[in-house]
Structures are given as C-alpha cells and as structure tokens.
Amino acid sequence: MRHLPLLLCAAFVSPAATLAVTFATPALADEAYVEGTGGVIWNREDTHAVAGAAVGYDVDLGERFFVGAEGLAEKTLADDTRVVWGVGGRVGARVLPGAKLYAAANWQTKDCRECGSAVGLSTGWEQDLNKSVYAKLEYKHVLIGDGEPDADMVAVGLGYKF
Numbered sequence: 001m002r003h004l005p006l007l008l009c010a011a012f013v014s015p016a017a018t019l020a021v022t023f024a025t026p027a028l029a030d031e032a033y034v035e036g037t038g039g040v041i042w043n044r045e046d047t048h049a050v051a052g053a054a055v056g057y058d059v060d061l062g063e064r065f066f067v068g069a070e071g072l073a074e075k076t077l078a079d080d081t082r083v084v085w086g087v088g089g090r091v092g093a094r095v096l097p098g099a100k101l102y103a104a105a106n107w108q109t110k111d112c113r114e115c116g117s118a119v120g121l122s123t124g125w126e127q128d129l130n131k132s133v134y135a136k137l138e139y140k141h142v143l144i145g146d147g148e149p150d151a152d153m154v155a156v157g158l159g160y161k162f
Helices: 004-023
Strands: 031-042 047-061 065-076 084-096 099-109 117-128 133-143 151-161
Touching (some): 047 151
Antiparallel strands (some): 031 047, 031 151, 047 065, 084 099, 117 133
C-alpha cells in the first residue's frame, strides 16, 4: 500500500511517454522550457512559502495535444527543510491561442533527510506573453504517505521556451 502512489504515477506517465514516442509529429513546434515558480504550500499543520524551478520538453501530438517530461526542484522556505527533487510527465491541450491546459504527475523526494518519496498530482494553465515567454498558474496535491499529512500547493511562474 505504501508504494501505491508510485504505481499510480508510473501508470500515468508510462502511457504518456509511449504516446509521445508513437504519435509525435516532428514538423510541429515541439519545445523545451525552463521556468521559475513561487507560491504557497500547506497541510493541516503548517503553511509556508515555496520557490522552485523546472526544466522540461513538450512533444506535440498533432496541432492541439501534447505530452511532456519535466524535472523539478522545489524548496519550502522554512527552517530544516531540504530541496525537493522530482521527475515526471504531463499531458495537455492548447485550448486557446497561446494557452495550454495540462495535468501532470511526478515522483519527488521529500524535504527532510530521513524521509522517503512522495507523488505530486497537478493541473495548470500556461499563457504565452510573447513568442518565448509564458506565465503559469498551477495547483499540486502531494501524496506524502508514511503517516504524514498530504500537502497542497498553489504556484505562479514565469518561463522561457525555446
């Protein structure tokens, strides 16, 4: 039961990766990106500011849909917390000109030295500000496990795609 979140993450990301390899259309504008984020993370016990960064690559599945892979680093801005490192995938659609709506799943470390891992499930909106720069809004639910309360996070970000 303890590894159920990891299995759910693998079940979500593996089909997305398979679809990306099978149906990717090289003629479209696949894109890499880097971004910085800031927001708030909370559970039933605490609320803290959080800052992060991510790098990723989205692969087009036609003109409207995409899948992607992402690596992230997040830091809860509180004493005695470590940087959380994660890797995952996302699927989404271009819903308006210059806008992406997506759902994502990732495996991530926890912010304490003796802790195991967690799974993050998120949804977000990205809006182009110009050809290369975008803003984003994301909600993430983190399945902590090990008797710890789950956490929720809301973040805004600014990214550059190339």
